[in-house]
Amino acid sequence: MEMRMSAAPETTQPPGASRLLISREDLSRAASAGLLDAAQAQALWGFLGGRAQAGPEESRFSFGHTLYYFGGLLAIGAMSLFMTLSWDVLGPWGICILSILYGAGCWAMAETLWRRGFTIPAGLLGALAVFLVPLATWSAQHALGLWSDLPGAVSGARFSQYHQWIDARWLTLEVATLLAGALALWRMRLPFLVMPVALTLWYMSMDLSRWPAGAVDAWDLDHARHVSIVFGLAMCGAAAVLDVIRRRQGTADYAGWLYLFGAFAAWSGITLSDSGSELARLAYALVNAGLVLFGAVIGRRVFTVLGAIGVATYLGYLAFELFEDSLLFPLALTAIGLGLVAIGIWWQRHEAAIHARLRRLVRGGGATAT
Incomplete structure (x- = not known):
C-alpha cells in the first residue's frame, strides 16, 4: 500500500490491484461512513505515515x-x-x-x-x-x-x-x-x-x-x-x-x-x-513458560527463544533427577524431545492465529471479529 501526505484526485484502480493511493481525506470519509471511528483513523494514518517515511x-x-x-x-x-x-x-x-x-x-x-x-x-x-x-x-x-x-x-x-x-x-x-x-x-x-x-x-x-x-x-x-x-x-x-x-x-x-x-x-x-530449592526451580520453569507466551504477545522472539531454552533446561533437570540410573531415563529424554518437536509443529501451524488472539486479549478485545 502506498500513501501520500496530501489530498489528491481520486484514481480508479483495476480489480485485484495490490497498491492504492490513500489520502487523509479518504480515512476521514471512511470514519464518517462508520467504517471506523476517528481514533482508529488517526492511528491508521500514523501507522501508514511511519511506513511511508521508512x-x-x-x-x-x-x-x-x-x-x-x-x-x-x-x-x-x-x-x-x-x-x-x-x-x-x-x-x-x-x-x-x-x-x-x-x-x-x-x-x-x-x-x-x-x-x-x-x-x-x-x-x-x-x-x-x-x-x-x-x-x-x-x-x-x-x-x-x-x-x-x-x-x-x-x-x-x-x-x-x-x-x-x-x-x-x-x-x-x-x-x-x-x-x-x-x-x-x-x-x-x-x-x-x-x-x-x-x-x-x-x-x-x-x-x-x-x-x-x-x-x-x-x-x-x-x-x-x-x-x-x-x-x-x-x-x-x-x-x-x-x-x-x-x-x-x-x-x-x-x-x-x-x-x-x-x-x-x-x-x-x-x-x-540456582538456590537449590525445588520450589525455586519450579518457579524458574514457570517464568520461562511465561516468557514464551510473552514473546508471542508482543511479537519479540528473543523472549520466546530464551523461555524455550529455560523450559528445556528444567525438563532436562527433571529427567536427570527423576530417572537417573533408571531404565526410564532414555525414554524420558525421548519423550521430552518428541514432545518439543510436536509443540514446535503445532506452534508453526497456528503461530499467526495465536499471536492475533493473544494481542486481542491483552488489549481487552477478546471478542472475535465476525
Whole structure:
C-alpha cells in the first residue's frame, strides 16, 4: 500500500490491484461512513505515515542488505583487531588519533548516505563510528597515564580485553560510548545506532558489579547476577516504552536491540541464580513458560527463544533427577524431545492465529471479529 501526505484526485484502480493511493481525506470519509471511528483513523494514518517515511529500503530484506550487515560487522570486528596489532607501532597517541580520524570518516560517510536515503549502510557506518569511541578513550587514558593498575586485576594492556574481562575500570569507556551513541541517535534517528548503545549497557551491567574497582570479590558472582538482572529488566522496560511509541506513532523500531541484550542479561542472571530449592526451580520453569507466551504477545522472539531454552533446561533437570540410573531415563529424554518437536509443529501451524488472539486479549478485545 502506498500513501501520500496530501489530498489528491481520486484514481480508479483495476480489480485485484495490490497498491492504492490513500489520502487523509479518504480515512476521514471512511470514519464518517462508520467504517471506523476517528481514533482508529488517526492511528491508521500514523501507522501508514511511519511506513511511508521508512522508505522502500527498510520495507524488505534483500541480498544487498545481507552484504550491508556482513560488511559492516566485519569492519567493526576488524577495527579492534587492527588497532590492537598496531599498538606497538603507533603507540597510545597514534591509536587515539587514528581512531578519531577513522571515526570521523565513518560518520561523514554515514551522514552522506543518510541524506541520500541509504539508511541501513548509514546506520552501520554510524555504529562503527560509535564503536571507535571506547578505543579512542582507552588509548587517551593510557597516553595520559590515567589507567590505574590494580593487583590481581585485568592489565588493560590490550583493547581486546575490553570485550573479554569484567572490570570496573572499563566504565569510563562505556560512559563515553553511551554519550557518543546518544549524540548519534539525536543526529540520525536510525534503529541500528541503538545496537552499540544496547551492547554497551550490557557490558556496563557486568562492569558495575565490580565497582568501585577492587571492592567486590572477583569470585563472588551473586552481586554480578543481581546487577545483571536489574540492568536487564531496566533495559527491557525502556524497550517496552519505545515499543509502545512505535505502535502508536508508527516510528521506526528502536526497541529491538534493547530487548535482545536486556532480555539476555536478565535471563542469564536468573538462570545462573540456582538456590537449590525445588520450589525455586519450579518457579524458574514457570517464568520461562511465561516468557514464551510473552514473546508471542508482543511479537519479540528473543523472549520466546530464551523461555524455550529455560523450559528445556528444567525438563532436562527433571529427567536427570527423576530417572537417573533408571531404565526410564532414555525414554524420558525421548519423550521430552518428541514432545518439543510436536509443540514446535503445532506452534508453526497456528503461530499467526495465536499471536492475533493473544494481542486481542491483552488489549481487552477478546471478542472475535465476525
